[in-house]
Amino acid sequence: MNELLDVRAVSKSFRGLKAVQNASFTIREGSINALIGPNGAGKTTVFNMVAGVFPPDSGSIVFQGKPIHGLRPDQVCAAGIGRTFQLVKPFAGLSVLDNVVVGALLRSKDVSAAKSYAAEIMERLGLGEKRDLPASSLTLPDRKRLEVARALATRPKLLLLDEVMAGLRPTECDQMVEVFRGLNRSDGLTILLIEHVMRAVMALAQHVGVLHHGEVIARGTPEEIVRDPAVLECYLGEETEV
Amino acid sequence: MSRRAAALLAILGVLLAALPAFAGNYLLSVATLILYLAFAGQAWNVMMGFAGQLSLGHSLYVGVAAYVAGGLFFHLGIGPWAGLWLAMLVCVAMGAAIGFLAFRFGISGVYFALLTIAFAEFTRIGFDHLGWTGGPGGMFLKVAQRDQIDLLHFRGPPAMYYYAMLVLAAGALALCAWLLRSRAGYYWQAIRENEEAAQALGINTFRWKMAAVMISSAMTSVAGVFFAFYYNNLFPEQIFQISRSIEIILGPIIGGVGTLFGPVLGAALLTLLGDGITELLAAFGWEIPGIKQVFYGVVLLAVIMFLPNGIWPTLAKKLKL
Numbered sequence: 001m002n003e004l005l006d007v008r009a010v011s012k013s014f015r016g017l018k019a020v021q022n023a024s025f026t027i028r029e030g031s032i033n034a035l036i037g038p039n040g041a042g043k044t045t046v047f048n049m050v051a052g053v054f055p056p057d058s059g060s061i062v063f064q065g066k067p068i069h070g071l072r073p074d075q076v077c078a079a080g081i082g083r084t085f086q087l088v089k090p091f092a093g094l095s096v097l098d099n100v101v102v103g104a105l106l107r108s109k110d111v112s113a114a115k116s117y118a119a120e121i122m123e124r125l126g127l128g129e130k131r132d133l134p135a136s137s138l139t140l141p142d143r144k145r146l147e148v149a150r151a152l153a154t155r156p157k158l159l160l161l162d163e164v165m166a167g168l169r170p171t172e173c174d175q176m177v178e179v180f181r182g183l184n185r186s187d188g189l190t191i192l193l194i195e196h197v198m199r200a201v202m203a204l205a206q207h208v209g210v211l212h213h214g215e216v217i218a219r220g221t222p223e224e225i226v227r228d229p230a231v232l233e234c235y236l237g238e239e240t241e242v
Numbered sequence: 243m244s245r246r247a248a249a250l251l252a253i254l255g256v257l258l259a260a261l262p263a264f265a266g267n268y269l270l271s272v273a274t275l276i277l278y279l280a281f282a283g284q285a286w287n288v289m290m291g292f293a294g295q296l297s298l299g300h301s302l303y304v305g306v307a308a309y310v311a312g313g314l315f316f317h318l319g320i321g322p323w324a325g326l327w328l329a330m331l332v333c334v335a336m337g338a339a340i341g342f343l344a345f346r347f348g349i350s351g352v353y354f355a356l357l358t359i360a361f362a363e364f365t366r367i368g369f370d371h372l373g374w375t376g377g378p379g380g381m382f383l384k385v386a387q388r389d390q391i392d393l394l395h396f397r398g399p400p401a402m403y404y405y406a407m408l409v410l411a412a413g414a415l416a417l418c419a420w421l422l423r424s425r426a427g428y429y430w431q432a433i434r435e436n437e438e439a440a441q442a443l444g445i446n447t448f449r450w451k452m453a454a455v456m457i458s459s460a461m462t463s464v465a466g467v468f469f470a471f472y473y474n475n476l477f478p479e480q481i482f483q484i485s486r487s488i489e490i491i492l493g494p495i496i497g498g499v500g501t502l503f504g505p506v507l508g509a510a511l512l513t514l515l516g517d518g519i520t521e522l523l524a525a526f527g528w529e530i531p532g533i534k535q536v537f538y539g540v541v542l543l544a545v546i547m548f549l550p551n552g553i554w555p556t557l558a559k560k561l562k563l
Contacts, residue, residue: 074447090435091431106443109425111424
């Protein structure tokens, strides 16, 4: 399998605070990966650098053999990386379908073609019946689904999910896991998720990276990670104490 | 569009086309003003209603276009058909300059609105000191025979101006309907609703916001050229002042920002009721200066309180369109 994303020694500081230090990891095409770590570990900073929200201070991010660090978010998306937002950002005044159409228009310039592709994606995510409702009327689980549908409509090679399970009930969480498994299996979609919900990480991820104080302290399968003493100490250990 | 809406639109079109046959000059001038405001409101709506960029300085484009086309006619005898293109070019360049400054350096929201006011204001002051335009003393276009139609120089009876404005307003409506259903419409609305999310979906927000400003300023420049040849006198103090910009945006706000018929409905309601109240009071022998502005204020307050999305969305639902 080929490397799809290669993050090499990226660092980022905010006014002297080192958010991410020398973090490196690679993501293989067709895999499902999770980036975990305690609050303030630098997960979102890594995520934002990959998504083009801000550039790294040093290091490089290579996607499909081309450097993407320093590109704007729209250029990163056009290169083939879709993302969701942790705090969902629906286009509240538009219908659910039109939200997804906006994403679909990236690859199909024709509006009617974009509409039919958007409708297809919404069916897969179980949003089909809600297509004509205003996005502002959706419940939180549906808003999370809409975030995913919109990102998928841009036909990404790599999907970045920012805490997409947060706030979902366990059954809703399991449904989402099934959706991502399906996308990965049938379309070969590569996924990188940043997640607090261990239930989802254990069920979904094949590879897990652990960030702590801005550094990658462990990598491996979910089973290896939960047995890693360094990880237990910094992250899972804290949780068992609570 | 539903059948019902198409039928209503056709009836409205026929009525408006037949209006000069039975309306006197006064009524025709009111109708022309309504169409003018509907057109300019439509242009403003592209920027604010579609793309979410609030301009409070649209008098800039009206004024600059009026002076460019009017000045060419006044000094060189060049008719508006040639002057229009130059006026449009200048207005689009100014819109692009404002847009570039704002969007490149992250000026948005209220600060963007302030920037648009600033441009309109310093242009007004600049024109006060330009000899070529007559300065504060104004520029007066030669008024020719009113009963002859001279299309080349856009001189003629009131009905000619009325029909010109009717064609322009209908054209603007059709253009906006098409824009809203196109890729541009989707992208603008996405930017209006959430710019960060729009950018994450691959939209080059800078480029699309620039497009909205440039299309809006180009459309408004046409209104400006019409203004010059319809009213025939231009004063920087009047044409660039902020109340001119407010006049343009009141219609869409009351009718419904971001809707297609809001600017038309708003312009019609405000002008008819505003003039109606003035006439009514005059009939009773009361001449109250500024009553129209007070009335506009009351209507604006009422709409913001009870129909914050404007009158059109509610009316459209009632009419089952």
